[in-house]
Amino acid sequence: MVITLKLLKGGFNKYTMKKLLSLLVIAFLALSVMPLIAADGDDASGGINVDVEGTGPVIYTDNTQRSWYPNDQTIYTAGIYGTSGTNLYGDDYYNVGVRGNYVFAGETVTYYTIVEDIDGQNDIDTVTVLNDGTPVGSCSEIIMADLPWIDGAVLPQYTGITYDDATMNTYRCVLVVQNAWTGTSDVTVEATDDDGNTATSAWSDSLIFNPSISISLAGAIDFGTVVPDSIATSNSVVLSNSGTNGVVLDMYIASDDYFTDPSNPTAICGVANGIPYDAFSYYATKGSVDSGDNNNAFPGVGDTICDANADEFTDLPSHSGQLADMCRIINHVEQGSFLSSGQSMSLTFELAVPTPCRGSFTDGEFHFRGEVV
Secondary structure: OOOOOOOOOOOOOHHHHHHHHHHHHHHHHHHHOOOOOOOOOOOOOOOOOOOOOOOOOEEEEOOOOOEEEOOOOOHHHHHHHOEEEEOOOOOEEEEOOOOOOEEOOOOEEEEEEEEEOOOOHHHEEEEEEEEOOEEEEEOEEEOHHHOOOOOOOEEHHHOOEEOOOOOEEEEEEEEEOOOOOOEEEEEEEEEEEOOOOEEEOOOOEEEEEOOOOOEEEEOOOOOOOOOOOOEEEEEEEEEEEOOOOOOOEEEEEEEOOEEEOOOOOOOEEOOEOEEEHHHEEEEEEEOOEEHHHOEOOOOOOOOOOOEEOOOOOEEOOEOOOOHHHOEEOOOOOOOOOEEOOOOEEEEEEEEEOOOOEEOOOOEOOEEEEEEEO
């Protein structure tokens, strides 16, 4: 503030001086109550970023309802040697006690899981089934209307948790076996929430995918030189399940319609130029059982009547290419014709030689088949 002193008209006297001093006091008092700004400043705003992550999901697995369903080929033996049923979740399944822990392309294994997220069940994003850590399919949510028994229930099969629909969802995880999968793998379940938190089940299921299926016949079937109108017996041969991983095969047999002589145009055996299939029969042994008691009590998937004769040999049926037309080799015991990996059975053949019969009959085959159980 600048103060200018101006002499008043009439000179500078005692009264004037007193008046001037009064003005100065008022001016300084006015100055003392005014704000004193030493310097100017600048304001700026600063934002913050706080990312609060929710708690990740938790996976519980039902250890009691895992279920297997066969493919189009193995459904026949599953129906014969197993039991079928419907589980708590309304799904069909088969139990086949003699079957190992192997699965083939097109077969399914179904698992049931509960995923919990304390941030709310709507926070659960995806639930996936994994094959050796690789996602191979999504799990589908089972709606509560289909599970009237679960809401609010204490679930011992899920480690004793109490189901809370506000924080939990139930899922059906169906594993469809693919052609390219081989060897032993661990199947698990993975869940992810909306914040990207991921959890993998502590539970896992070890499965053998598409193990090899192979049967082998050791030795050549040879009747040697035979006499017309006689019974000839062949040497014994060994039929084996040479597959892997404990795969169980149910064994069947049939014969070509005729065995002919490709080198002799004048060959004859009976009424034709070949030996008919119904002139042949077989006898099989496997450990403590044999085919001598065959009574077709357990024909397997066969439709042909295959009973043993008085001499304990069973007549061979004609091979049509259909399993139903073959004989189950040992059919009087339910598991008599089963061969696990590395197991074998011995077979001997009998020929009722027609008359007349001359020639060397080498063009024809006996057919053996192992059907997966």
